[in-house]
Amino acid sequence: MKTLSSETIQEIQSLAAIYKESKERLMEVLLEMQSLTNNSFSRETIEVVSNFTGIPESKLYDYITFYSRFSTENRGKYIIRMCKSAPCHICGARDVAQAICDFLEVEPGDTTDDGLFTVEFCECIGLCESSPSVMINDKTYSNLTPDKIREILSQYQQGVV
Incomplete structure (x- = not known):
């Protein structure tokens, strides 16, 4: 401990x-x-x-x-929260979620081996009008595509964000 x-x-x-x-x-x-x-x-x-x-x-x-924003398990430095509700998935959230998991080589709920990212699905994050959206810690990203989220994650990996 x-x-x-x-x-x-x-x-x-x-x-x-x-x-x-x-x-x-x-x-x-x-x-x-x-x-x-x-x-x-x-x-x-x-x-x-x-x-x-x-x-x-x-x-x-x-x-x-x-509350899902808290955890008793160790998590990554950056918590990626992806909405799992129907409105976001209609707008392409499933593809964005798959891009996140593929890029980071994790499954939902897992933390990357380097301890940098944890990927979590949650209920609505309140950004339906600009979905698909994710939260990384307290910062939101909206109107995402698989390419946009890969670029954002790359910036986090490089320490740019």
Whole structure:
């Protein structure tokens, strides 16, 4: 098990202070905390977050496992979320999804061997009017084609984005 660094613990403590001031920001704060720890919440991370926020570990675990934006499994630096709803697939999302998986040599739900990308399917990401669309972390890309998504992924691999 990887132990959290003292810097990460300090950053979690700072984010917990934001939550204590504004409890409605829980999701935002937890997403930021997750970005500090391999895009996932380990048992140790949940314990540290619980200590600083005062939220019981069991409630944090329930929250984290309920929402698809959170994970208890290690994920890549970049999380690619592809909508799996019908409207996007009518507009060509299936071809874009296949291009992503082929380009990265992974199946949906997998992380690339280099730990750079995790590919996930999710429900609607709210961009039906410009589908097919994907989210890579918090950045959205719309009106995609297989060629466009391969170019975007290549830029991430090269560190351009």
